[in-house]
Amino acid sequence: QVQLVESGGGSVQAGGSLRLSCAASGYGLSTYCTGWVRQATGKERDGRAAIGRDGTTRYADTVLGRFTIPQGNAKTTLYLQMNSPKPEDTAMYYCAYRGPIPFAASGSWCYDVFRSGDNYWGQGTQVTVSS
Numbered sequence: 001q002v003q004l005v006e007s008g009g010g011s012v013q014a015g016g017s018l019r020l021s022c023a024a025s026g027y028g029l030s031t032y033c034t035g036w037v038r039q040a041t042g043k044e045r046d047g048r049a050a051i052g053r054d055g056t057t058r059y060a061d062t063v064l065g066r067f068t069i070p071q072g073n074a075k076t077t078l079y080l081q082m083n084s085p086k087p088e089d090t091a092m093y094y095c096a097y098r099g100p101i102p103f104a105a106s107g108s109w110c111y112d113v114f115r116s117g118d119n120y121w122g123q124g125t126q127v128t129v130s131s
Contacts, residue, residue: 002026002097002120009093009125015084020125022078022095029075032099033110036069036080038091039124045094049080050111058107063089085129092124 008020020036035050048060051069059067068081078095097120098113 002029002032004095004097004120004122006093006095006122006125009127011128011130012082012085014086014129014131018082018085018127020080020082020093020095020127022080022122024076024078024095024097026097026120028100029097031101032075032097033101033105033113034069034075034078034098035096035107035110035114036067036078036093037096037114038089038093038127040091043091045117047096047111047114048093050096050107050114052105052107052110053101054104054106056107058111082127085127087129087131090127090129092126094121094124096121 003025005023012018037045037047039045048063049069051057066084070079096114
């Protein structure tokens with residue numbers, strides 16, 4: 001079992017910055033795919049960023065160049081650095097863990113499997129971006 005707790009959400013003006021955190025607990029977290037998904041009101045949950053077991057990352061086109069997952073941690077704390085957020089980034093943000101993965105999965109592979117929904121989720125943290 002993996003338990004996830006997100007924090008760091010809030011209100012931010014467009015063009016500002018925000019850093020989300022996800023505290024993870026469980027066994028063997030280094031073997032998991034990790035990432036962030038979001039769900040805007042009235043829309044489906046949709047992946048935004050993922051980091052694979054091999055350390056590579058993948059980002060949705062809409063956040064590429066603005067959002068990053070800082071690396072260098074042991075996957076017990078996952079971050080999402082949100083720079084220059086836009087009003088359309090307003091959503092509930094969830095960290096997602098999937099695994100254990102028995103091979104060196106890439107960020108792209110993890111990004112795709114998150115779509116299946118068979119992931120561990122936290123309770124989410126709300127981000128509201130004002131113009």
